[in-house]
Amino acid sequence: MTENSISTFALAICMLPGILHSVEVAYPMMARLIVNYVLPFFEPGLPKARQQLTAQEQMGMLDAALSSVPEEKKTAAGDYVFLLLFEQRQNSLAFLSVMAGIIYGMQLPLEEREILHFLLMMMSALFMLVNANHAGISFLGKHPKVSLNGRNVGIAFTPIWLVGAVLNYMAFNAIAH
Numbered sequence: 654m655t656e657n658s659i660s661t662f663a664l665a666i667c668m669l670p671g672i673l674h675s676v677e678v679a680y681p682m683m684a685r686l687i688v689n690y691v692l693p694f695f696e697p698g699l700p701k702a703r704q705q706l707t708a709q710e711q712m713g714m715l716d717a718a719l720s721s722v723p724e725e726k727k728t729a730a731g732d733y734v735f736l737l738l739f740e741q742r743q744n745s746l747a748f749l750s751v752m753a754g755i756i757y758g759m760q761l762p763l764e765e766r767e768i769l770h771f772l773l774m775m776m777s778a779l780f781m782l783v784n785a786n787h788a789g790i791s792f793l794g795k796h797p798k799v800s801l802n803g804r805n806v807g808i809a810f811t812p813i814w815l816v817g818a819v820l821n822y823m824a825f826n827a828i829a830h
Contacts, residue, residue: 656827657763660770663820664755666813667773670780671752674745681741685711695805751776763828770825777817784810 654662673691676683689705715734722730751773758769786793787807799807 656824659820659827660763660766660824661759663770663773663817663824664759664766666817666820667777668752668755669813671748671755674748675752677741677745678749679742681738681745682708682711684741692802692806695802695809763824767825767828770821770828774818774821774825777814777821781811781814781818783807784814 673687674684676686685706685708690700693700693704719727719730719734754769755773758766782793784807787796787799787803788811789804789807796803
């Protein structure tokens with residue numbers, strides 16, 4: 654593999670979250686598309702219509718969360734649900750911003766991609782750690798609601814992000830020296 658092909662592949666891997674989560678910028682509730690059409694492959698299985706969440710059911714889940722708190726905490730509960738969806742949108746925007754930087758970076762000569770590879774090396778390494786945590790390695794905090802498919806995603810994506818981190822390190826190291 655040439656340094657340029659390592660760089661290009663390293664950059665391409667890091668576009669995956671932007672591609673997968675792009676619609677959530679405008680519609681954070683569309684995360685259910687990932688739940689309905691992506692996560693079933695980690696069972697392993699295929700998406701089944703009878704097991705898919707609808708928009709109405711998804712809204713019902715949020716309404717049930719809001720109605721489960723005492724009256725004096727309704728404002729805080731509403732703010733918490735707002736924050737979850739707000740963060741969903743901001744994460745999607747961050748992924749799209751990374752994707753825009755990658756597309757721009759792919760147009761640059763190899764020697765000008767150094768900072769981009771450093772950033773993506775760090776992102777990939779941190780994504781790898783979070784996925785390893787979801788897979789069951791408990792050294793990086795605690796997610797209190799990891800589902801079976803969430804655990805399987807962690808198992809599947811830990812090595813993908815390891816590859817992303819290593820390739821971005823290789824590209825960074827080749828350019829920096």
